Amino acid sequence: MRSSEPPPPRRQAIGVRASLALLVVGCIVPMAAVAGFLIVDFYTRERAQLLASTVGQARAIMAAVDAGFRSTEAALQALSTSHQLERGDLAGFHARAVEAQRQMEADGVILIDAGGNLLMSTRRAYGEPLPKLGPTPLLKRILATGRPGVSNLFPAPVGGQLMYTIGVPVRRDGAIAMSLNATASPVQLAALLAARKLPDSWRTAIIDGSGKIAARSHDIARFAGRPTTPALLRQLELADEGGFETTTLDGIPVYTVYSRSPDSRWSVALGIPLDELTAGLRRSLAWLIAVTLAALALGLALAWRIGGGIARSVRALAGPAAAVASGEVPAIPPLALREANELGLALQQAGATVRTAQAERRESEQQLALAAEAARMGIWVRDLVRERVWVSASWRELFGFRPDEPVSVETLLQRVHPDDSAAVRRVLEQAARGERYEIEYRIEPPQGGLCWVASRGSCEAGSDGVPRLVRGVALDITQRKLAELEMQQKQREVTHLARVATLGELSGALAHELNQPLTAILSNAQAAQRFLRHSTPDLLEVDAILADIVAEDQRAGEIIRRLRRLFDKREAPRQPVDVNQVVIGVLRLLRNDLLSHGVALSSVLGAGGAHVLADSVQLQQVLINLLMNACDAMALTEAGGKAIGVRTALDDDGWVRIIIADCGSGIPAAALEQVFAPFYSTKESGMGLGLSICRGIVSAHGGQLWAESNPDRGASFHVRLPLAGAEAAVGQGAPA
Numbered sequence: 001m002r003s004s005e006p007p008p009p010r011r012q013a014i015g016v017r018a019s020l021a022l023l024v025v026g027c028i029v030p031m032a033a034v035a036g037f038l039i040v041d042f043y044t045r046e047r048a049q050l051l052a053s054t055v056g057q058a059r060a061i062m063a064a065v066d067a068g069f070r071s072t073e074a075a076l077q078a079l080s081t082s083h084q085l086e087r088g089d090l091a092g093f094h095a096r097a098v099e100a101q102r103q104m105e106a107d108g109v110i111l112i113d114a115g116g117n118l119l120m121s122t123r124r125a126y127g128e129p130l131p132k133l134g135p136t137p138l139l140k141r142i143l144a145t146g147r148p149g150v151s152n153l154f155p156a157p158v159g160g161q162l163m164y165t166i167g168v169p170v171r172r173d174g175a176i177a178m179s180l181n182a183t184a185s186p187v188q189l190a191a192l193l194a195a196r197k198l199p200d201s202w203r204t205a206i207i208d209g210s211g212k213i214a215a216r217s218h219d220i221a222r223f224a225g226r227p228t229t230p231a232l233l234r235q236l237e238l239a240d241e242g243g244f245e246t247t248t249l250d251g252i253p254v255y256t257v258y259s260r261s262p263d264s265r266w267s268v269a270l271g272i273p274l275d276e277l278t279a280g281l282r283r284s285l286a287w288l289i290a291v292t293l294a295a296l297a298l299g300l301a302l303a304w305r306i307g308g309g310i311a312r313s314v315r316a317l318a319g320p321a322a323a324v325a326s327g328e329v330p331a332i333p334p335l336a337l338r339e340a341n342e343l344g345l346a347l348q349q350a351g352a353t354v355r356t357a358q359a360e361r362r363e364s365e366q367q368l369a370l371a372a373e374a375a376r377m378g379i380w381v382r383d384l385v386r387e388r389v390w391v392s393a394s395w396r397e398l399f400g401f402r403p404d405e406p407v408s409v410e411t412l413l414q415r416v417h418p419d420d421s422a423a424v425r426r427v428l429e430q431a432a433r434g435e436r437y438e439i440e441y442r443i444e445p446p447q448g449g450l451c452w453v454a455s456r457g458s459c460e461a462g463s464d465g466v467p468r469l470v471r472g473v474a475l476d477i478t479q480r481k482l483a484e485l486e487m488q489q490k491q492r493e494v495t496h497l498a499r500v501a502t503l504g505e506l507s508g509a510l511a512h513e514l515n516q517p518l519t520a521i522l523s524n525a526q527a528a529q530r531f532l533r534h535s536t537p538d539l540l541e542v543d544a545i546l547a548d549i550v551a552e553d554q555r556a557g558e559i560i561r562r563l564r565r566l567f568d569k570r571e572a573p574r575q576p577v578d579v580n581q582v583v584i585g586v587l588r589l590l591r592n593d594l595l596s597h598g599v600a601l602s603s604v605l606g607a608g609g610a611h612v613l614a615d616s617v618q619l620q621q622v623l624i625n626l627l628m629n630a631c632d633a634m635a636l637t638e639a640g641g642k643a644i645g646v647r648t649a650l651d652d653d654g655w656v657r658i659i660i661a662d663c664g665s666g667i668p669a670a671a672l673e674q675v676f677a678p679f680y681s682t683k684e685s686g687m688g689l690g691l692s693i694c695r696g697i698v699s700a701h702g703g704q705l706w707a708e709s710n711p712d713r714g715a716s717f718h719v720r721l722p723l724a725g726a727e728a729a730v731g732q733g734a735p736a
Contacts, residue, residue: 016314017307024299032292039288043281050277051243051257054270057196058259059241062268064192065206066261068105069166072182073148075104076168080180085111085170090119094126106182107163111170112139113178123183131157139179142169146176150264152208153186153225162186162225164208186224189215203248203271209264211236223249232269236260245274313340317347324351382409382470384432398453398476400445417442417450434459434467440477452481521549574701576611576724577619579648579656586623587646597631600643607648610656611724614701622694622705626660626717629690633664633715654723655703661716672707 014022079085079100084092090111097109101122108123116139118130138151148168156163167181189206193215198204204217211233213223227233231246240260247253254271261267313335320330329351332344378395382388389407391399399415401407409428416424420441427437438456445451457472528545531537587603594601612619627644634642645661667675678692691705698705703721710716 015307016310017304020303020307021300024303025296028292028295028299032288032295035288036285039281039284043278043284046280047277050272051255054257054272055241055243055259057198058257058268058270061193061196061204061206061270062259062261062266065189065266065268066264068188068192069150069264072104072106072166072184073168075100076109076166076180076182077148079109080168080170085180091126094120094122098122101182104182105188106166106184108183110165110181110183111178112136112167112181114139114143114176119178133157138165138167138181142167142179143176150209150266152210153212153214156183162214164214186214186220190220193217198270199276201273201276203250203252203254203269203273205269207232207236207267207269209266214266219250228269232256232258236267246271310337310340313337316340317344320344320347320351324354329355378474380407380472380474382431382472383468384470385468395474398451398474399443400447415443415445417444428470431457431459431470431472432467434461437472440481450478451476452478521553525549574613574615577614577616579607579610579612579658579721580605582616582619583623583646583648583658586620586627589620590624590627594627594631594644598639598642599631599634601646602643603646605646605648607650607656610648610650612656612701612721613724614721618697619701622697622719623658623660625690625694626719630660630662630664630717633662635664637664651720654725655720656723658719658721659716660719661710661714663714666709666713667707667715669709672709675707676705 079097082093082096084090084096093111097111097120101109108121110118110122111120112133113119116133116136118133120126121130124130134154134157138149141149146169148166151165151167153162153164155161163183163185165181165183167179169176170178170180172178186206193204193206194217196204198217202217205213205223205228206215207228208214211227213226213228216223226249229246229249231244235242235244235256235258240262241258243255243257245253245255248271252271253274255274255277256269256271258267258269316333316335317340320332323330324347329348332348335341335344378398379392380395381390383390389409389412391401391407393403395401396403396405396407399412401411413421413425424439424441427439431437436456436458438454440452440454443451443453453474454477455472455474457470459467460469460471462468525545528542528549531542531545583603583605587601591601627646630644631642634644641663643663645659647659647661649657649659651657676691676695695705698719698721701721703719705717705719708716708718
């Protein structure tokens with residue numbers, strides 16, 4: 001019977017075409033992503049280089065503006081040393097200033113005293129009235145620092161056009177007496193920006209120290225003199241150079257870089273439109289997306305076509321593969337793929353192999369069925385999932401089931417002997433949990449009689465590890481069990497004969513032991529007769545004599561009962577027995593015989609309260625045999641040197657031990673195990689069965705019997721038995 005375990009449910013699998021499509025997408029998309037990353041990385045670095053270059057251009061423009069300021073300052077400082085000005089000849093100095101103005105990038109030269117009064121202006125003829133000046137921040141700075149400077153933009157006193165001045169101090173007697181300034185319009189700065197030839201789309205501006213626009217590349221008329229963007233003003237407060245994204249005053253998103261002069265505190269700002277910065281990146285990414293989509297379309301088309309060919313080949317092989325399972329050799333047409341043709345050839349070879357294997361299996365099953373039938377071996381399988389039982393014809397014949405009669409666990413247990421039913425049920429439950437089993441039990445077939453059956457089997461688990469099938473065989477062992485029972489009966493008879501023979505050897509000692517209470521009874525009875533002949537008998541004394549007679553009679557009765565138990569052929573049931581009490585009883589029985597042989601007997605009973613589950617008569621037989629052998633082993637030992645020691649002790653692992661040691665000639669090391677073999681004896685008149693029977697009795701009690709040579713002389717025999725609780729645990733199991 002085969003396992004009927006249902007196959008696990010299968011989820012919907014992905015097709016070949018879809019798999020190839022995923023492969024194409026999985027190859028192209030990561031490559032496109034990497035390419036996009038490289039493009040963005042290249043753009044980022046190019047942008048960083050462009051911005052760094054732009055910062056350098058802003059720095060260069062600011063340097064050119066500062067150079068113009070310094071050139072004008074140098075000309076003014078040279079002019080301030082003229083002799084006319086030193087002598088106070090303002091008319092002569094005016095003429096000299098007009099001549100010097102032609103060499104400077106300035107609209108005029110003016111002279112202002114420390115009080116802020118205009119003393120001279122080349123924009124007016126000498127002697128003409130001069131306008132009154134307003135606030136002069138540059139003059140205050142020059143007076144405070146004593147250094148030249150550049151003013152911010154301011155409207156001219158006459159005309160109101162925007163202008164700025166460059167001033168130098170004029171000293172008299174070590175003190176600043178006047179300020180000599182050159183005035184200029186922002187038009188000259190606009191010419192400087194135009195000379196840089198920057199891209200037309202860029203926004204460029206020169207900003208004075210207060211943040212007002214002095215010159216601009218676009219719409220100068222609209223934005224001249226106006227404050228620059230708040231964002232740029234904030235950046236100028238944080239650092240003299242930098243870059244940031246912002247929007248210009250005319251609303252164009254730009255990336256602005258700026259540079260500020262540490263001397264004049266004027267600044268240059270360059271704005272690059274963001275569209276211009278990202279145009280190259282957008283073009284590259286657009287090309288990348290287009291190429292990626294084209295590659296995906298081409299790859300998916302190829303995947304669809306190739307996947308179709310593979311799918312058709314696989315479908316063409318599905319039918320032949322199913323035919324192989326039934327042992328057929330399928331015919332397979334030529335396929336589009338070489339590997340599919342190779343697989344088709346392999347399927348044909350597999351079909352031939354399966355056909356051969358099925359034929360061999362059928363032959364093997366027939367041979368197995370014949371062998372099982374010849375051996376009267378029944379086969380059975382229990383399906384734990386469906387709770388069904390399948391049995392072979394031989395099994396039905398063995399258990400007495402008709403061919404059409406249903407079989408279940410309960411109907412099987414009904415055929416089992418009542419004494420074995422619980423054990424069989426327990427074994428079947430263990431098998432259902434996945435354990436192997438082996439058991440011998442009795443059945444009562446419907447046709448009558450009693451049969452012994454040996455059954456063994458194992459459990460088969462499913463893929464989830466849960467037991468699903470229990471397979472087993474059953475064999476009729478009735479003849480073997482009858483032979484075993486007959487052999488056990490023979491062994492019991494031999495054991496009984498050995499016991500009787502041993503008691504025969506002890507007959508003298510037993511007669512002596514029995515004679516003592518009989519003699520005491522006789523003496524007490526005669527004494528009672530004498531007391532009763534008196535005219536006034538002493539009844540108290542007679543009562544005491546009668547009590548002694550009763551005690552001695554009980555003593556003699558106990559001796560006779562012990563002898564009767566030893567002679568009894570019946571097997572007594574095992575029950576808890578006190579080990580020390582058994583030893584004491586045997587020593588009392590043998591004491592006189594041992595004394596008559598000159599043997600000194602000593603005992604150390606350390607196993608107090610230890611009980612074993614045993615047949616006390618068989619246990620006494622073992623100890624009597626061992627003590628008699630110990631006595632015989634000292635036959636050649638000199639008088640006074642004969643001694644036997646008997647000791648009991650508890651082991652740590654739940655066992656009790658009885659040791660009988662003698663002082664005889666000992667046992668050779670090679671014969672320590674051989675002495676227990678049947679018919680092996682070192683005595684001339686011995687049969688060689690005593691120790692063999694003793695070991696058999698001890699083994700039947702779940703114990704051990706072995707011999708050891710003593711360190712000095714003689715030998716020791718060890719009887720090791722499990723304690724009553726431990727023995728029950730050791731003996732628990734299936735019935736034999």
